[in-house]
Amino acid sequence: MTDYVGRYGTPLYVYRLDEVRKTATALLRGLPQPSRLYYSLKANPHPSVVRELTAQGVHAEISSCGELRAALSAGQNPADILYTGPGKSIHDMRTAIRSGVRRFSVESRTERGRLGEAAETEASDVEYLVRINAPGPAAGSAGLRMTGVPSQFGVDFEQARAQPELFRARGRLRPVGMHFFPATNVADPTALFEEFRLSVETAAALRESTGFDPELIDLGGGFAAPFAKPGDLPDYSSLRESLEPVLDQNFPGWRDGRPSIAFESGRHLTASCGTLLTTVLDVKQSGGRTYVVLDAGTNVLGGMAGLGRIMTPAAVPLRVAGAGPEAAMAGQPPSQAVTLVGPLCTPLDVLSRSASIEPIEEGDVLQIPHTGAYGLTASLLAFLSHPPATEVVVDGTTEVHVRRLELTETPLKGVAR
Known part of the structure; x- marks a missing residue:
């Protein structure tokens, strides 16, 4: 994962096709x-x-x-x-x-x-x-x-x-x-x-x-x-x-x-294939709370949170050696509860109000698992006009496709509906 961050930066979605195959095979069999x-x-x-x-x-x-x-x-x-x-x-x-x-x-x-x-x-x-x-x-x-x-x-x-x-x-x-x-x-x-x-x-x-x-x-x-x-x-x-x-x-x-x-x-076939990587931009205190400001907000993940349908994300520092999100969270209880927020200029840009996570600092990269479904395209892509997250598709260790969606203006004239 660190290689992908080095090449493409964050916020970054990584989708694993081997996981898609495994999940589809199991569901079809059942x-x-x-x-x-x-x-x-x-x-x-x-x-x-x-x-x-x-x-x-x-x-x-x-x-x-x-x-x-x-x-x-x-x-x-x-x-x-x-x-x-x-x-x-x-x-x-x-x-x-x-x-x-x-x-x-x-x-x-x-x-x-x-x-x-x-x-x-x-x-x-x-x-x-x-x-x-x-x-x-x-x-x-x-x-x-x-x-x-x-x-x-x-x-x-x-x-x-x-x-x-x-x-x-x-x-x-x-x-x-x-x-x-x-x-x-x-x-x-x-x-x-x-x-x-x-x-x-x-x-x-x-x-x-x-x-x-x-x-x-x-x-x-x-x-x-x-x-x-x-x-x-x-x-x-x-x-x-x-x-x-x-x-x-x-x-x-x-x-x-x-x-x-x-x-x-939908979600059952693709959720487990995706991991979102996001960088910590700031860690600050206010009113007795710790706020962790990320470069991924509701424009990248959880844009339907306002509808009450998206559950609170959990994150793990990418620097946990040799551990993915599942393995890292299976260890000792994290040492602090923080509020995860995005970069958008609104108090509604909150990913989690009580995320349990080990101590982190500016520059750390967090990974959020099970984001292969209802992630990027279910988010507030156009809000505040930040560039969308990059998406990397891998199959094992092979990169299959890399892209970033762009919002563009298309002048229309006399389009029949």
């Missing part, structure tokens, strides 16, 4: 077989990371034209891409269709109509899944509930039962399946199984009430990972054994692809 796995690019759209997941047979789930460009540049077959999200404009849809995307998740009757208009305009046949807000919640806890509560996501279960026309072909549109995504960041494998079980049973109930026999059921995700702190990825290897009987009971032909079963994962 899913019912056969099934399809989508990678949610919102977690980390870096093309090198997406390219590695593509090589592992993982497809792309996208929610913007920017993510579409990243997926295509990473070698994704556009026919394998799933376009989701509750706010797809006609411009988004037409751009995706022109790029070869043929499968969308629709969140309402209005959005289905907009997709039909886009398909007619582009003279292309398009398939769609209806996203369902299933009843719930199931047992257990989650980072964020996406369904089972009032939500902008999907069509409520009772509304879907009352609108069987949503599941009927129309013009160039052909319905092929149902899309579920009940929760995120469910660390308990048993609780996640219950979420999937409820979704399978909801799909079966909709099949009976609407007469629609799905070709694809996307059960979504919820696979968890630590964020910016030490810890192990949850082990979901029991899902295959527990979920396959539920699928057998409700959709006996699923093992032969009638219907195909799909899952989605």
